[in-house]
Amino acid sequence: MIERTPVLNIATHVILAFGLVLILVPIWLAFVAATHDLQAVNSAPVEFWPGDQLIPNLTEAWAQSDFGQKFVNSFIVAIGVVVGKITLACITAFALVFFQFRGRVVIFWAIFITLMLPLEVRIVPTYAVAANALSPFQTIMDWTGISWLLNTLSGVEVSLEWNLLNSYTGLILPLVATATGTFLYRQFFLTIPDELVEAARMDGAGPLRFLWDILIPLSKTNIAALATIMFVYAWNQYLWPLLVVTDRANYGMVVVQLSDLVPDQLTTGGGTPTWHLAMAATLVVMLPPILIVILMQRWFVRGLINTDK
Amino acid sequence: MRRAHFKFSWIVPLLLAPQLLVIFTFFYWPSAQALYWAFTLEQPWGGGNTWVGFENFRKVLSDPYYWGSVRVSVIYALATTVLAMGMALTLALFVDRQLAGYRVWRVGIIWPYAVAAPAVGLAFQFVFNPGAGIFSFINTLAPGWWDLSKYPWQAVTAIVIAGAWKQVAYSFIFFLAALQSIPRSLTEAAAMDGARPLRRMLDLQLPLLTPTFFFLLVINITDSFTDSFGIVDTLTGGGPFRATDLMVYKIYSDGFRGFDYSGAAAQSIILMCLVMALTFIQFRYIERRVHYT
Numbered sequence: 001m002i003e004r005t006p007v008l009n010i011a012t013h014v015i016l017a018f019g020l021v022l023i024l025v026p027i028w029l030a031f032v033a034a035t036h037d038l039q040a041v042n043s044a045p046v047e048f049w050p051g052d053q054l055i056p057n058l059t060e061a062w063a064q065s066d067f068g069q070k071f072v073n074s075f076i077v078a079i080g081v082v083v084g085k086i087t088l089a090c091i092t093a094f095a096l097v098f099f100q101f102r103g104r105v106v107i108f109w110a111i112f113i114t115l116m117l118p119l120e121v122r123i124v125p126t127y128a129v130a131a132n133a134l135s136p137f138q139t140i141m142d143w144t145g146i147s148w149l150l151n152t153l154s155g156v157e158v159s160l161e162w163n164l165l166n167s168y169t170g171l172i173l174p175l176v177a178t179a180t181g182t183f184l185y186r187q188f189f190l191t192i193p194d195e196l197v198e199a200a201r202m203d204g205a206g207p208l209r210f211l212w213d214i215l216i217p218l219s220k221t222n223i224a225a226l227a228t229i230m231f232v233y234a235w236n237q238y239l240w241p242l243l244v245v246t247d248r249a250n251y252g253m254v255v256v257q258l259s260d261l262v263p264d265q266l267t268t269g270g271g272t273p274t275w276h277l278a279m280a281a282t283l284v285v286m287l288p289p290i291l292i293v294i295l296m297q298r299w300f301v302r303g304l305i306n307t308d309k
Numbered sequence: 310m311r312r313a314h315f316k317f318s319w320i321v322p323l324l325l326a327p328q329l330l331v332i333f334t335f336f337y338w339p340s341a342q343a344l345y346w347a348f349t350l351e352q353p354w355g356g357g358n359t360w361v362g363f364e365n366f367r368k369v370l371s372d373p374y375y376w377g378s379v380r381v382s383v384i385y386a387l388a389t390t391v392l393a394m395g396m397a398l399t400l401a402l403f404v405d406r407q408l409a410g411y412r413v414w415r416v417g418i419i420w421p422y423a424v425a426a427p428a429v430g431l432a433f434q435f436v437f438n439p440g441a442g443i444f445s446f447i448n449t450l451a452p453g454w455w456d457l458s459k460y461p462w463q464a465v466t467a468i469v470i471a472g473a474w475k476q477v478a479y480s481f482i483f484f485l486a487a488l489q490s491i492p493r494s495l496t497e498a499a500a501m502d503g504a505r506p507l508r509r510m511l512d513l514q515l516p517l518l519t520p521t522f523f524f525l526l527v528i529n530i531t532d533s534f535t536d537s538f539g540i541v542d543t544l545t546g547g548g549p550f551r552a553t554d555l556m557v558y559k560i561y562s563d564g565f566r567g568f569d570y571s572g573a574a575a576q577s578i579i580l581m582c583l584v585m586a587l588t589f590i591q592f593r594y595i596e597r598r599v600h601y602t
Contacts, residue, residue, distance in 0.1 A: 003500065003505075003506065005505070005506055008505075008506055008507065009406075009408055012403045012406055012408055013408065013410075015399065015400075015403050016400065016403050016404065016414050019396065019399070019400045019418065020414065020417045020418065022396075023417065023418060023421060023474070023477065024417075025436075026429075026432050026433055026436045026474065027421075027424075027432060029432075029435065029436050029443060030432040030435055030436075033435055087327075088327055088328045088331070089328075091324040091325075091327070091328075092324065092325060092327075092328040094324060095320075095321050095324035095325050096325075098314050098315050099314075099315050099316075099317055099318075099320075099321050100314075100315070100316065100317060101317035101321055107325065107329070110329075110332070111328065111329075111332060114332055114336045115588075116584065116585050116588045117336070117340065117581055117584060117585070118535040118536075118584070120535040120536070120538055120557050121534075121535055121557070121577060121580050121581050121584055122336075122339045122340055122343055122577060122581065123557075123560065123561065123564070123577075124343065124346075124560065124564040124565070124570060124573045124574060124577060125338075125339035125340070125342035125343045125346065125574065125577075126335060126339040127565075128339070128342060129334060129335060129338055129339050129342070133334060136333070136334055136338040173331060173334075173335060174335040176331055177331045177332050177334070177335035177336050178336070179332075182328070194314075197314045198314075201314070207315045207318075207320060208320065232422070232423050235425070236423075236424075236425035236426065236539075238425065238426060238427045238538065238539040238542070239538045239539070239557075239561065243565065255425045255427055255428070255539075256427075258425075258427045258428060258431050258543060259427060259542060259543060261431065262431060262434065262543055262546075273438075273440070275435050275438070278431060278435070279431075279432070279435055282428050282431050282432055285425065285428055286423070286424050286425065286428050289423035289424070289425070290420050290423045290424065292423065293419065293420055293422060293423040294416060294419075294420055297416065297419065301419070301482055301486065304479075304482055304483075305482065305483060305486045
């Protein structure tokens with residue numbers, strides 16, 4: 001369809017440019033701040049053009065926040081969440097879609113409901129569980145009298161304990177405990193034609209073989225989409241790691257480190273705020289997920305729209 | 310649900326067990342625990358929790374600080390949603406015209422999705438800083454007029470702008486996808502009837518976007534309740550004078566700084582009900598009523 005709309009075309013570009021400027025301004029200012037030294041950043045008319053201090057600022061911010069280990073941690077957690085979520089989502093959706101058994105609908109809804117309440121909303125009790133991940137089972141055993149039974153029979157005091165604070169498991173598992181990916185996979189599995197399943201069964205493929213040799217290769221785009229979304233989600237986690245990790249030196253994640261960089265009275269002790277370092281660190285922390293979103297744009301957009309959160 | 314293909318076998322429990330275990334431990338148990346705490350009170354010198362009925366809720370609901378928190382959360386939710394969706398919709402309508410540079414515009418608007426909330430908060434704290442950022446200019450003209458840490462309305466404005474900035478990309482992605490799924494034949498028919506691009510935006514594209522619009526409305530409001538923690542924590546720290554003490558932030562500070570688990574749990578339950586009600590409205594009414602295809 002060809003239309004000649006020169007005026008509207010110019011207006012379109014102007015509006016888009018204006019919108020893009022609004023989006024870019026804060027990050028541009030942060031970037032500019034990261035390229036100046038302490039005096040220039042704190043001088044009254046704000047700088048709009050970059051200076052020459054970017055590399056020194058980055059190096060100093062990196063050393064000051066001890067980012068080396070924290071980047072490794074962030075990557076471990078992000079990749080752990082990605083792998084855990086994709087694996088769980090895939091096998092759960094597979095069982096729900098391709099098998100006939102009683103309670104299928106109940107289990108489907110039990111998983112579905114987890115979409116409703118994000119981690120932030122139930123943060124306090126989830127933290128209590130992370131302090132001892134086996135406490136639910138301990139309580140159940142105490143209530144049902146199993147602990148008492150075991151105690152009288154064998155003389156063993158049942159006390160289950162598995163502390164997840166300050167561990168990768170504690171950072172990863174609660175982030176895996178939602179159904180986001182399960183639904184992406186379920187929707188995908190529902191589009192698999194019946195004939196494909198029939199053909200596989202006629203060729204003698206069992207369910208696991210069907211999953212491994214046919215479904216997983218077919219779901220490569222799904223995996224890419226989910227991986228992108230989950231990586232960004234896990235990398236950007238803030239509240240949960242802030243609580244679970246007290247041993248920042250060994251298990252801290254980069255995004256949490258930002259909370260220490262807020263240049264207020266506490267961190268500067270009344271001195272001049274070190275905005276140039278704070279902004280340099282912010283840039284470093286933002287970069288990996290931004291790169292992933294830009295590079296994986298196609299899959300990411302498709303995945304986001306299909307999961308509906 | 311569709312016809313299943315394989316008979317039940319020992320594989321099924323094995324496949325389902327990991328997810329169910331994780332969900333039970335980290336979702337259902339904590340949610341139940343929150344309920345338990347909300348209706349009990351921990352004794353000061355040990356001795357477990359005693360049942361107090363709705364006492365915790367009564368205490369929370371009669372606390373003026375809590376209502377202050379609810380008020381600012383609602384303001385924040387509505388303001389960020391309106392700002393972000395308005396901007397996302399405008400940009401999506403124009404990006405969808407697919408003129409030269411279409412891909413550049415699209416990437417330029419999408420990438421903020423990847424920026425962590427506390428990073429947004431920190432960047433905006435610099436931008437809004439009275440001594441260093443863009444507003445230092447205002448302060449040279451009218452000294453002391455702009456200071457986030459002194460004036461509540463300025464702090465609220467700051468978190469609203471930061472929150473909206475963060476939400477634009479998400480809404481944009483959905484609006485653009487919805488626009489692109491409008492059948493070409495419709496657009497062409499409208500064009501043949503003489504509708505120019507702007508007319509088509511108003512009379513064809515906007516009405517067809519209604520389902521997406523309501524979906525995003527609910528998602529944005531829910532997100533603003535839950536996703537605001539990082540922004541508030543790095544941008545204002547809940548202050549000044551609790552002016553930006555959003556609900557999630559208050560739960561966190563009451564629970565982990567004030568060690569008032571029962572009060573925090575009661576607040577969590579209220580917030581859970583709110584989020585569930587919104588989600589329910591979305592599934593039950595919006596998805597069913599607003600449907601054109």
